[in-house]
Amino acid sequence: MKWVGLIAVIFTGGLLLSAMDDFPNWGDAHSPANASPVSQYYIEKTIEDSGVPNMVTAVLADYRGYDTMFETVVVLIAGIAIMAILRVMNGVPGGARPSPAHEIGDQHDIIIGTTCRLLIPVLQLFALYVIAHGHHSPGGGFQGGVILGASFILTAIAKGLDPALERLPEKRYVKLAFVGVVIYSGFGVACLLLGENFLDYGVLQVLLPTIDAAEARSHSMLGVEVGVAFTVSAIMFAIYANLASKGELEGGL
Amino acid sequence: MAEQYPIIVLLVLLFGALFVGLAGMADRRVCFPLTMTALVLAVMVSVGILQRVISGGVIRYFVGGWSRPVGIGIELRIDTINALVLLTITTVGLLTALFSFRRVQEDKTEKTPLFYVLYLLLIMGLSGMVITGDAFNLYVLLEVSSLTSYALIAMGKSRRAAVAAFSYIIMGTIGASFYLLGVGYLYLRTGTLNMMEIHQAILALDGPSSTIVVAFVLILVGLMIKMAFFPLFGWLPNAYSYCPSSTSCVVAPLMTKVGVYVMVRMMLTVFGTEWVFENLQYTQWMVGIAVLAILAGSVMALAQVELKKMFCYLIVAEVGYMVGGAWMANHWGMVGTIYHIMGDAFMTLCMFLAAGIFVKQAGVVRIDQLDGMFRKMPWTMAGFVVGALAMIGIPPTCGFFSKLYLIRGGMESGHWGYVMALLISSLVNAVLFFRIFEIAYFGKKPAEGHGHHVDHSEESVIKEARPSALIPLLATAVIIVLLGLFNSNLVELIERSLQGSEVIGTRALSSKGGLG
Numbered sequence: 142m143k144w145v146g147l148i149a150v151i152f153t154g155g156l157l158l159s160a161m162d163d164f165p166n167w168g169d170a171h172s173p174a175n176a177s178p179v180s181q182y183y184i185e186k187t188i189e190d191s192g193v194p195n196m197v198t199a200v201l202a203d204y205r206g207y208d209t210m211f212e213t214v215v216v217l218i219a220g221i222a223i224m225a226i227l228r229v230m231n232g233v234p235g236g237a238r239p240s241p242a243h244e245i246g247d248q249h250d251i252i253i254g255t256t257c258r259l260l261i262p263v264l265q266l267f268a269l270y271v272i273a274h275g276h277h278s279p280g281g282g283f284q285g286g287v288i289l290g291a292s293f294i295l296t297a298i299a300k301g302l303d304p305a306l307e308r309l310p311e312k313r314y315v316k317l318a319f320v321g322v323v324i325y326s327g328f329g330v331a332c333l334l335l336g337e338n339f340l341d342y343g344v345l346q347v348l349l350p351t352i353d354a355a356e357a358r359s360h361s362m363l364g365v366e367v368g369v370a371f372t373v374s375a376i377m378f379a380i381y382a383n384l385a386s387k388g389e390l391e392g393g394l
Numbered sequence: 395m396a397e398q399y400p401i402i403v404l405l406v407l408l409f410g411a412l413f414v415g416l417a418g419m420a421d422r423r424v425c426f427p428l429t430m431t432a433l434v435l436a437v438m439v440s441v442g443i444l445q446r447v448i449s450g451g452v453i454r455y456f457v458g459g460w461s462r463p464v465g466i467g468i469e470l471r472i473d474t475i476n477a478l479v480l481l482t483i484t485t486v487g488l489l490t491a492l493f494s495f496r497r498v499q500e501d502k503t504e505k506t507p508l509f510y511v512l513y514l515l516l517i518m519g520l521s522g523m524v525i526t527g528d529a530f531n532l533y534v535l536l537e538v539s540s541l542t543s544y545a546l547i548a549m550g551k552s553r554r555a556a557v558a559a560f561s562y563i564i565m566g567t568i569g570a571s572f573y574l575l576g577v578g579y580l581y582l583r584t585g586t587l588n589m590m591e592i593h594q595a596i597l598a599l600d601g602p603s604s605t606i607v608v609a610f611v612l613i614l615v616g617l618m619i620k621m622a623f624f625p626l627f628g629w630l631p632n633a634y635s636y637c638p639s640s641t642s643c644v645v646a647p648l649m650t651k652v653g654v655y656v657m658v659r660m661m662l663t664v665f666g667t668e669w670v671f672e673n674l675q676y677t678q679w680m681v682g683i684a685v686l687a688i689l690a691g692s693v694m695a696l697a698q699v700e701l702k703k704m705f706c707y708l709i710v711a712e713v714g715y716m717v718g719g720a721w722m723a724n725h726w727g728m729v730g731t732i733y734h735i736m737g738d739a740f741m742t743l744c745m746f747l748a749a750g751i752f753v754k755q756a757g758v759v760r761i762d763q764l765d766g767m768f769r770k771m772p773w774t775m776a777g778f779v780v781g782a783l784a785m786i787g788i789p790p791t792c793g794f795f796s797k798l799y800l801i802r803g804g805m806e807s808g809h810w811g812y813v814m815a816l817l818i819s820s821l822v823n824a825v826l827f828f829r830i831f832e833i834a835y836f837g838k839k840p841a842e843g844h845g846h847h848v849d850h851s852e853e854s855v856i857k858e859a860r861p862s863a864l865i866p867l868l869a870t871a872v873i874i875v876l877l878g879l880f881n882s883n884l885v886e887l888i889e890r891s892l893q894g895s896e897v898i899g900t901r902a903l904s905s906k907g908g909l910g
Contacts, residue, residue, distance in 0.1 A: 157575070160608040164582060173595065177585030180462040207457040209466045210520070213517065213533045214408070215541060221415070221511055222545030226556070262688075312419065319415040326408055339401040341640035342458035 163380075188385035191342075191358035193276040201281070202362040211323050213282075213369050217318055220376035224315075233284045257299040264292040272370045276362050282369025289370060290377025297378075302386055311390060314375040321372030325365045396446065399864040400455040400525055401471040403439040406432050407518035407574065411511045418507030424493055425510045433516055433842050436521070440484045448887065454527070458528055460769075466587035473529030473891040475662075478884065479524050482652030482736045485873070486743050487517035488646050489866035493747055494640035496862060509549065516542035516644065520652050529577045529664060530587045532656065536620070538571065538653070540566045545643050547637040550647055565619055565629040572616030579609035581666075585599035585672035589902045596669060607674065610665055617840045621653030623686030623702030627710045627815055634709070635702035642702065647742040654716045658732060661720060668896035671723040676778065680721035681809050687714030690816040692822040699760050701752065705745045706827065710737050711819050718812045725889075727803030728898045730796050732888045737784070737792035737877050744870045748774060749860045753869065763843035767834035770856045774803040774866055775834060776873070777792045782827035784878075788819045799885070 174180060183196055183204070193199045201209050206370030268288035275281030297305035329340040337344040343354035343362035351357045382390055402908045410432025418425040435819030447453055453472040458466025472480070491513065526532050548559035582585060583605040584595035596606060615626075622630040634646045661670045664904065671677060698704040716738070721730035751774050752758040752767070783899025784793035797816060804813040856866070877884065891901055 156611065158610055160579065160605040166612045173585030175585070177465070179465045182463055182466050184562055189596060201523055203458065204460055204467050208531055208534050211519075211531075211538055217539050218512065218515055218541045218545070220537060221508055222541060225505055225508040225512060228505070230590075279764070315419060316416060319412050322408075324413050326405065326412075330405065332400070333398055333405075338455070338459045339398070339405070339457050343459070346829075384779040390706050 154160065154311055190355060191354045193359050193362060195276050195278060198280075198281055198366075200319065201327035201356055202276070202365055203340075206329075206362075210322075210329065210340070211366070211368070211370050213325055217322055217372050218316055220272040223380050223383050224388075227383045228390075229388045245300055253299045257295060261292050261295060264295070265289060268292065268370075271364065275366050278357060282366035283373055285366075286370035286373025291383075293374070293378040294381045295378075297381060297385065302382060303391065304381065305378075306331050306390060309375075309378060311379075314379050315384075317375035318379065320371050321368045321370070321375065324368030324371065327362050327386065328368075329364050341354040353383060372389060396442065397455070398454075399439050399443045399446065399897050400453060400472055401457065403484070403525070404518055404522050406435040406439065407514050407521065411514035411518065413628045414507055414514065417513045418510065419894065422506050425506050426491075428493050429510045429514060430488075433484065433491050433517070436484040436517070437481070437488050439611070439837060440481040442519075443472060444481055445475075447474050447477040453889075461727075465586040465591045468531050469527040469588055469590075470525050471589070472525050474887040475658075476524050476655075477893045478732075478736055479652070480521055482739050483517065483520050483524060483648055485653070486739055487513075487644060487700055489743065489747075489869055490640060490644040490793075493750065493866040496860065505549065509546070512542045512545050515642065516546065517536060520648055523652055524655060526553070527589050527663075528587050529580065529589055529592060531906050533570065533574050533577060536570055536656075539649070540620075543641075543649060546641040546645065547633050549641065550637040552636055554639075555636040556634065558629075558636045562629045562633040565626070569616045571624075572612045572619070574616075576609045576612030576616060577615075579612065583609070587651050589659070591621045592664050593666050596665060602673065606665075606669075610670075610674070613660055617653050617657045617660070618717075621650045621657070621713050621794070622710055624690055624710060627687075627691075627713075630710065631703055631706040632708045634845030635700065637676065639746070639753060641752055643743060643746045644704070646709060646746050647739040650713055650715075651739045651763070652729070653741075654720070655712065655735055657717070657722050658735075660680070660896075662728075662861055662892070662895060664898070667723075667898050671897045677723050680822055681718050681812050684718030684721065685811045685815040687711065687717065688812075688819045690898075695826060696822060699763055700758065701749050701764075703748060704761065705742070708745070708826075709742060715796075715800060715816065715819075716814075718809070719803060722803050722807045722809050722812065723851045724896050725801040725892070725900060726799050726806060726808035728892060729809055729888050730799030730803055732885060733799060733881065734796035735790075736884070737796045737874070740870050740877065741781055741784045741793060744777060744867065744874060745785070747863070747867045747870060748778035748781065751863050754863070755859050756856045758801050758821070761830060762833060764830060764834045766837045767821050771858050773860050774867060775866075777867035777871040780874055781829070782830070784874045786827055788824045790878045791874050792881065793874075795878055795881040 154210050165174075169175065183200055187193060187196045187199045189283035191199055191204075268285045270285075271280035271281055271288060272285030276287070279394055293309055295306055296308065300326070315381065328342065332341045332344050333339055335347065336345045342358040344357075345361050349357050349360050351360055410428055414425050414428050417428065423706040427857070443453065449555065451575045455470040455472075457468045457470065494509075494513070519535045519537075519542060523532055523539060526535065531829075541588075544563050547562060548556050550556075550559075577587070578693035580592055583599075583603055584592045586592055586595060599606070619626045630650075631695050634642050658772065661667060691707050691709070691714060693712065695704050695707035698707060710727075713736070716731045716734050719734065719809055721727075750766065751771070755771065756763070758764055780791065784791035787793045787797040789795075801813050801816055804810070804816065859867075
């Protein structure tokens with residue numbers, strides 16, 4: 142069977158390489174992708190449309206925001222799927238019952254404890270910065286959400302899962318994950334209700350404290366990025382908590 | 395309002411899932427009503443979309459209002475073909491949701507909300523794949539529908555479900571990656587992701603482009619894995635037979651069919667029939683593999699002792715029908731394929747609903763346990779018989795007419811091997827299902843009656859299924875007959891969207907472009 146796999150890999154690689162000489166040159170300004178009216182439009186009109194200097198964020202959250210909404214749903218599904226498969230539920234709503242004393246948490250090393258105490262607030266602050274500054278500099282909801290989720294995971298690694306779950310219990314992170322997608326799609330539905338197409342943020346200028354449609358777009362992008370961050374951070378922690386404790390949400394690693 | 399239908403059909407399903415997730419965690423009783431509400435609304439909106447497409451032609455919906463220049467935003471594009479497939483998806487979703495009532499609540503009570511969240515998102519993902527006009531957006535929704543289906547399959551009670559789901563994850567991910575690579579190659583050469591724009595760019599290319607050919611091959615192979623086309627169907631039988639009944643009832647009819655739909659969409663809209671049939675000389679190859687798929691599926695179905703496994707191999711054969719029909723470069727072949735996507739979705743649904751009821755009410759897993767079922771569960775068997783007759787291809791069910799169109803296409807384009815395979819497969823189906831009827835009607839001969847799980851005291855307990863299971867089955871049976879009776883109307887609708895396509899656009903006999 143290994144030979145079959147090897148042959149398949151060589152064949153696929155050959156197939157991918159076989160089109161190489163038909164590729165546009167590296168960095169060719171006239172290649173189809175660079176010369177198409179679509180990329181021209183992005184480069185020329187992004188500032189005019191939404192005033193967002195980070196073009197990538199504008200494409201991601203505005204022009205192709207519909208894709209990003211479903212990407213957020215994909216993240217949500219990943220977490221829900223892991224809970225559906227792994228989570229051990231004993232008919233107790235909400236899951237985890239209070240565990241017998243924090244054995245691991247009480248004995249934790251002073252160095253680890255101090256480091257985390259110093260590190261976690263900075264991490265979380267940085268996460269908020271990355272989320273909020275996504276349309277001006279590299280960053281956004283996915284990246285910021287991951288950093289935020291990582292700060293909770295760090296708590297769980299350093300102090301044990303139970304103290305981490307006290308701060309972010311299961312009920313809350315599940316709710317957060319769903320609320321994130323509700324925020325994202327809520328922005329779209331608000332546009333629908335105001336009579337425009339789904340996710341046409343410009344029309345939101347009547348709701349948001351903005352001066353024109355471009356600023357409404359910019360603010361709405363921040364709004365949907367916050368929604369993405371909710372879902373991503375909650376799901377990051379949900380996946381860790383379920384995997385680390387085999388779905389028991391107790392003890393952990 | 396009405397012009398927003400394309401997005402509303404997805405939004406009712408998305409918000410249904412979100413509300414089930416938020417409210418269902420607190421009170422599980424709201425899950426089922428919320429799910430049903432969302433699906434009923436989705437079916438109603440799909441009907442609205444179909445009406446609009448019939449009266450007003452192709453619907454183009456630009457998400458975010460980004461319509462000029464085409465391709466900066468994401469376009470949803472609905473013609474009569476997607477409208478029909480969309481209605482099929484939401485209807486199957488609704489019927490299966492009704493079937494899942496009680497079943498899910500009995501199986502895994504605590505996880506009911508999670509099940510319904512995944513279920514609604516699966517239907518949303520499939521619907522979104524069908525209505526989108528953007529090649530990359532299709533990939534995103536392919537991810538949504540694949541991930542949800544992996545999770546739903548892995549929720550099965552037996553450990554084999556988890557193993558089956560794992561191999562499905564590996565295969566499915568490879569398939570999706572191939573699709574994505576193909577889209578990447580297309581973007582490299584055309585500079586756009588919008589399906590219509592890609593088509594224009596391909597038409598405008600000067601001379602042959604190996605990038606486009608490789609992109610097409612990658613997309614085709616990826617979709618072949620997704621639709622379980624021979625020889626890439628290894629993941630399907632285990633995944634579909636070990637998962638919970640309510641999962642198999644939605645995954646089995648829809649996943650492979652949507653895969654076929656995407657292939658047809660790629661051939662019709664993205665690459666264009668002229669390019670596919672006249673530039674590439676793959677017709678003979680693809681129809682040849684389809685013939686193998688039909689024969690392999692049929693032969694392996696004959697060898698099965700478990701009911702669900704048998705149905706799974708029949709799916710493999712049915713996928714062969716559709717791929718062969720699409721690739722024979724003939725008007726009737728393509729029409730038959732698209733018609734069969736709908737018909738086969740309901741036929742498969744009927745089979746799996748009946749199998750689910752057998753497992754639930756009588757604990758029947760193997761074919762030889764169906765002993766005396768006509769007497770014990772007459773209504774269930776009535777529904778099952780209609781589905782079985784459709785699988786064999788007996789008028790007035792839809793199975794007869796799709797085979798009629800496919801065979802006509804095969805004869806016109808001279809693919810006699812395909813025609814033979816289709817007839818052989820029908821005969822095999824007849825053997826398979828009449829064997830089941832015999833066992834279920836007359837019971838087994840005493841000499842064969844070994845290995846009984848159910849002794850006679852228990853046997854008398856077996857009774858007719860609950861209305862929540864019976865109504866979807868009988869409704870499916872009715873739909874199968876209706877699809878057959880109104881086949882000419884449906885074909886007329888499908889032809890409307892095929893008009894203007896090279897090679898397959900008209901009914902002309904001379905359309906032998908692919909014979910090369």
